[in-house]
Amino acid sequence: MSEAAKQPVQRKSLEERDRMSDLERLRHSCAHIMATAVLRLWPEAMLDIGPPTDEGFYYDFELPSHRFSPDDFEKIEAEMKKVIKENHVFEKQQKTREEARAFFESKGQKFKVERLADIPEGETISFFQSGEFTDLCAGPHVMRTGNVKAFKLLRVAAAYYRGNEKNQQLQRLYGTAFANKTELEEWLKAQEEAKKRDHRKIGREMELFTFDEDVGPGLPLWMPNGTVLIEELEKLAKESEFAAGYLRVRTPHLAKENLYLTSGHLPHLYAESMFPPIEMYEDRDHADQPKAKYYLKAMNCPHHHKIFAAVPRSYRELPLRLAEYGTCYRYEQSGELMGLMRVRSMQMNDAHIYCGPEQFANEFRAVNELYLKYFKIFGFDKFVMRFSTHDPSKLGQKFVNEPILWKQTEDMVRRVLVESGINFIEVPNEAAFYGPKIDVQLWSVSGREFTIATNQVDFAVPRRFGLVYKTRDNTEATPLCIHRAPLGTHERFIGFLIEHYAGRFPLWMAPEQVRIVPINEDQIEYGQTLTNNLRSLGVRAQLDASGDKFGAKIRNAELARVHTVWVIGPKEQTAGAVAIRRHGAGDLGAKPIDIATQELLEDIRLRR
């Protein structure tokens, strides 16, 4: 689902409405048609709103007497077709506020009455009527219901009134509409194609990861092939971070309650997102003592802060960059779990950079460059950087009360972003409690938006932990902290990589880099020698010594998405060569073994 559909719907200005595309117009009109049909079938339905989305449209209903299910689609669609065939004109009307209220009150449409109040004083209150259906609506619409040529209902979902969990749930019907049947069918086909790239499907096919009911929901088990991906990513991260002056640390998976009381995550802020504590007597012989509470860590920062605090720090040590691929556990709500994209145990490409204010801009710039370096390696081009800032009116509530630091750091971050020419959008009021942040947003093949990486400034928690360093003039100062995770978590990042590459990983990451396929039995021994040589050079090579027919071996290698196949027959053996075949690219001809090997090693070294 698109971001537009996920966000609580903002009222569009009249100018924005004028710019509404033909497709949005069509879809919005189709939403009216759907509401018309629903009211014919269930006259007692209460209507909320029905806007267009990136994918189609929806309409929210309150209908306690009936639960919508996909079985209703046929009936509703049939009724919609009737409305379309009746070819009603979408007729714009204006009412005064009082007339509008009276109109909806007479029909008992309570949500519409409430929505009326959202329209600013002075703005025209417009209605659209098509047939017997009249809706509060600023438009625009297509001319007639008959203009809707191709539509389909997609799914039924619950949605909280005004997007607020505390409000009642309404029933939402999603649908889509296109200019013609061909475009609708193409879109449906594209949806089917996208499903083939779904990381859950490819993960099963390639034996990358699995979930098991006995282990628990959201707790992935990494199989050997998936573990290769993890270890290659970690190699990349460790090399890059080492070169950038990071120091590696390691911290336990749990900690006592007090750590999170200090950080402020407990007792309230983050308690719901953490697994409930393990409670135990520190001394089994003294059960009269209070029990100690241990929490699985949901983030690594507090542990890293304690490492900072472990020895007296000097300005000479700053910036101090502590890095760890830390494993965290978050008790995500069961309905939010989704394959590898949303899990309960995750390994984070985490690091905390402690620095002085004069070092901040450089550190922040270097972190950004690291992001861009990674995204270039993976060929990510459709990401959006979201710069979340604070709302000064909420200082001391939603945001830590440090007006000067907020302004300073936000200005610095903005300057770095502008100077480095990064495309970013600024989102007010979305910052973390302790500072501004940058999230990198990507879309999964199913169209869902996720944060793939994050980069946050923290000027509150170091103070809570009493972190200080000695400055040049022998005073004590609290460091700023940059919290960064450019490769996000293994789980989500690899989920994206699987979909991004559709399982066809570049050589350096490929779980099986080379498969050696002998044409007949006589080459098996030779193939074994080649395999052993490659493995001694660190190449993930396998020999296909099966009794399959040659064509079947090729097919199996293709289906397994093996990156490179070396075919060896009598000709190659005699010539000291291999015939190279690349996944998806077919037969690339023969090369001498030395050259073929060198090329492999070079591509791996350069992460191609």
Next chain:
RNA sequence: GCCAAUUUAGCUCAGUGGUAGAGCAACGGUUUUGUAAACCGUCGGUCGUCGGUUCAAAUCCGACAAUUGGCUCCA
């Protein structure tokens, strides 16, 4: 957590009241093959779990679990 749907062999799926089936995979044998499927045979399921209705349940009902699509939330 909430709403809806789904759950049958390792995978993809048939089977809507009369005690389970296909293709692929796996395993055994025969075959030794030049760039996407050789042939024969064998194994494999208390139909998600527990309970209920019934002479009889994969099939009907209920609870629970997991998964999926949304909502809320988030790396």
